[in-house]
Amino acid sequence: MSPMRVVKTVHELQAMADLERRAGSRIALVPTMGALHRGHLSLIDIARRHADRVWVSIFVNPSQFDAAGDLEAYPRPLAADLAACRGKGVDAVFVPEAREIYPAGSQTWVNVTELSRPLCGTSRPGHFRGVTTVVAKLLIAAKPHVAVFGEKDFQQLAVIRRMVRDLGLDVEIVGGKTVRESDGLALSSRNQRLDTGARRQARVLSKSLDAAERAVAAEERDSARLLHLVRSEIEKAPRAEIAYVELRDPESLEPAPPRLTGSTLLALAVGFRPNPGATGAPVRLIDNRVLHLPPEEENSP
Amino acid sequence: MSPMRVVKTVHELQAMADLERRAGSRIALVPTMGALHRGHLSLIDIARRHADRVWVSIFVNPSQFDAAGDLEAYPRPLAADLAACRGKGVDAVFVPEAREIYPAGSQTWVNVTELSRPLCGTSRPGHFRGVTTVVAKLLIAAKPHVAVFGEKDFQQLAVIRRMVRDLGLDVEIVGGKTVRESDGLALSSRNQRLDTGARRQARVLSKSLDAAERAVAAEERDSARLLHLVRSEIEKAPRAEIAYVELRDPESLEPAPPRLTGSTLLALAVGFRPNPGATGAPVRLIDNRVLHLPPEEENSP
Numbered sequence: 133m134s135p136m137r138v139v140k141t142v143h144e145l146q147a148m149a150d151l152e153r154r155a156g157s158r159i160a161l162v163p164t165m166g167a168l169h170r171g172h173l174s175l176i177d178i179a180r181r182h183a184d185r186v187w188v189s190i191f192v193n194p195s196q197f198d199a200a201g202d203l204e205a206y207p208r209p210l211a212a213d214l215a216a217c218r219g220k221g222v223d224a225v226f227v228p229e230a231r232e233i234y235p236a237g238s239q240t241w242v243n244v245t246e247l248s249r250p251l252c253g254t255s256r257p258g259h260f261r262g263v264t265t266v267v268a269k270l271l272i273a274a275k276p277h278v279a280v281f282g283e284k285d286f287q288q289l290a291v292i293r294r295m296v297r298d299l300g301l302d303v304e305i306v307g308g309k310t311v312r313e314s315d316g317l318a319l320s321s322r323n324q325r326l327d328t329g330a331r332r333q334a335r336v337l338s339k340s341l342d343a344a345e346r347a348v349a350a351e352e353r354d355s356a357r358l359l360h361l362v363r364s365e366i367e368k369a370p371r372a373e374i375a376y377v378e379l380r381d382p383e384s385l386e387p388a389p390p391r392l393t394g395s396t397l398l399a400l401a402v403g404f405r406p407n408p409g410a411t412g413a414p415v416r417l418i419d420n421r422v423l424h425l426p427p428e429e430e431n432s433p
Numbered sequence: 434m435s436p437m438r439v440v441k442t443v444h445e446l447q448a449m450a451d452l453e454r455r456a457g458s459r460i461a462l463v464p465t466m467g468a469l470h471r472g473h474l475s476l477i478d479i480a481r482r483h484a485d486r487v488w489v490s491i492f493v494n495p496s497q498f499d500a501a502g503d504l505e506a507y508p509r510p511l512a513a514d515l516a517a518c519r520g521k522g523v524d525a526v527f528v529p530e531a532r533e534i535y536p537a538g539s540q541t542w543v544n545v546t547e548l549s550r551p552l553c554g555t556s557r558p559g560h561f562r563g564v565t566t567v568v569a570k571l572l573i574a575a576k577p578h579v580a581v582f583g584e585k586d587f588q589q590l591a592v593i594r595r596m597v598r599d600l601g602l603d604v605e606i607v608g609g610k611t612v613r614e615s616d617g618l619a620l621s622s623r624n625q626r627l628d629t630g631a632r633r634q635a636r637v638l639s640k641s642l643d644a645a646e647r648a649v650a651a652e653e654r655d656s657a658r659l660l661h662l663v664r665s666e667i668e669k670a671p672r673a674e675i676a677y678v679e680l681r682d683p684e685s686l687e688p689a690p691p692r693l694t695g696s697t698l699l700a701l702a703v704g705f706r707p708n709p710g711a712t713g714a715p716v717r718l719i720d721n722r723v724l725h726l727p728p729e730e731e732n733s734p
Contacts, residue, residue: 142601154455233601237685239547240565240599245540264541272601298541300443300534300573384538 136217137224142233142273145187145226149275158183161276163267166190167207167321168216171311175280176220178308182278188217189226189270191233196262201413207321226274233269242268244298247291247385251399252418255375263288264295271296271303279303284310284318286399286420290385310419312338318419325415330404333369334417337402340365340377341421344398348423353392355379366402373414375401382422396423437518438525443534443574446488446527450576459484462577464568467491468508468622469517472612476581477521479609483579489518490527490571492534497563502714508622527575534570543569545599548592548686552700553719556676564589565596572597572604580604585611585619587700587721591686611720613639619720626716631705634670635718638703641666641678642722645699649724654693656680667703674715676702683723697724 139145152159160183162175168190179186190213197203210227217225241261248260271279281289293305311319316338317331326334340362352358362377379388382397398421403414440446453460461484463476473489480487491514498504511528518526542562549561572580582590594606612620617639618632627635641663653659663678680689683698699722704715 146601146603150454153451154457156455235598237595238599240543240545240596242600243542243544245542247540269601272603275603294538295541297536298539299543300447300570302447302573302576 134223136214136222138214139224139226140228140232142228142269145224145273146275148224152185153275157185158278159185159187159274159276160278160280161270161274162186162188162280163270164188164190165192165206165321166213167209168213169311169319169321171282171284171308171319173216173220174311175282175308176217176222178306179278179280180221182280182304182306183276185223186221187224187226187274187276188222189228189274191226191228191266191270193233193262193266194230195234195265196259198256198259205325207324226270228273233266241265242295242299244291244295247287247294250380250385251287251376251378252401253287255401260288260291264291267292268295268299268301271301276303278306280306280308282310283307284320284419286382286397287385290383316342318417320417322415322417326404327407327410329407330371330415333371334404336366336369336372337400337417337419340400341398341419345421345423348392348425353425355388355390355392358392358398362398362400366400369404371405371414373403373405375403375416392423392425393427394425396425397421398423435524437515437523439515440525440527441529441533443529443570446525446574447576449525453486454576458486459579460486460488460575460577461579461581462571462575463487463489463581464571465489465491466493466507466622467514468510469514470612470620470622472583472585472609472620474517474521475612476583476609477518477523479607480579480581481522483581483605483607484577486524487522488525488527488575488577489523490529490575492527492529492567492571494534494563494567495531496535496566497560499557499560506626508625527571529574534567542566543596543600545592545596548588548595551681551686551688552588552677552679553702554588556702561589561592565592568593569596569600569602572602577604579607581607581609583611584608585621585720587683587698588686591684617643619718621718623716623718627705628708628711630708631672631716634672635705637667637670637673638701638718638720641701642699642720646722646724649693649726654726656689656691656693659693659699663699663701667701670705672706674704674706676704676717693724693726694728695726697726698722699724 160179162179192206242264243261315335317334343365366372377400380397388396401418403416405414406412461480463480493507543565544562616636618635644666645663667673678701681698689697702719704717706715707713
């Protein structure tokens, strides 16, 4: 096995991609912002199943952060990340400087309009424009056959799929199932910012999704009642501040009808306040589940 | 020589590109909106000098037109265009339907912010967003090593160069010199919309650029006087309506300083009214020249 390459420039990565493609190898890219956890590692495993070469990008993308403080606070454990990639047999890691991705005078943005607006787009203006711009650049740099993204960031995945389809980018987008802690909390690099109390309470997120799934299995089809149920579950955590709990079409992200049918996305974002008396902003977590509702029988009473 | 291929889908073009690239061939793309004239043919000649395969795209891009009427009026002589490409030994022509480039539900835009604002951007909001979006899609579809654009559309070329640099697209952008009629009028598919009187008067555009070049050779360095000279030349044509005459930095497109130095873009857009009594909107023509001013000697009196 050849040693893992660490690549810093777009030019070098494109040259590598051209060589691999000429040799008939398939390339899979796993774009990340580093601080790799088991969720990322599961995406690397998926990538391996789709390709001969697995490349990981590690780039904390400034343009998708709304607050400068959030960008600065983002963890950057590069040595550990590289070791984790090596341990997974990753073939190359792309670790560009910000100036490589946003050269001086940069002014080009890739924007997916409708899908970027609701849910996280409402409270994070410009966030998805940053995501789509950097993902377009990473796909252009790595020229992969496949790129793998986690389903935890459901809206991000939907926005990226639409961008790839609209631009005609010659890459298959694969979603990876959300990986969870034993109590159900979805893995996220933000989890390490939770204090002990908030961490314990954060389990309400997956519990509220489970409750929704059970309700749907028990024939609940009323959108308002389902949302009320989910909110009630979350509000059992005193430190939880709901940003949104919504039911939407999984592809168009348009609001679900009052009476649910077919596949429906249940998406939520919740902030968890720090210990009373402690300083610091709430840690915002997201989670989601696609609920599968059987079609209503016609002529039912 | 194998016969020219006519390709209608992005998928087919990408498969062709992959095969050519694997075989080590260089691809040059000449993106056009059809209605090919000698200006386009000169771009095809340039493309041939840069590559083994020359591909031409013919697509009247709806998203770069401001007025629906202008889009409808745009000439579409496809049979003649294909014959012209065949005559030039073009290897493939890409003639997608609008739905192929803008699939149902399309909502992804590529936008170059600052460079798209001045000059033609002022009176044509959204025009360059349409241009950069379609050019990004065409470059993604054809995966060329080189793409050739005319220098007549100077701002378009500047915007495209910036987009390619910012996104890291692995393609060399080559500009082709403006081709002119014997009286100096820059070739444009819009010229055929001029009536005889307007056509004769349209020669003032290149004459005004010549006058500016002579003035600069005679040591004129005052921006305001140079602009006045150019406007006076254009206003000799009674049917001319100046949209803009401007001096700008050729790369950043920022306004030139009052005292000119170095390379300076002189760009103009002028509408030509139809025959008095005739109906129809003025035909808007553009032209430009990069003026090369020697640096001022220090300590000059």
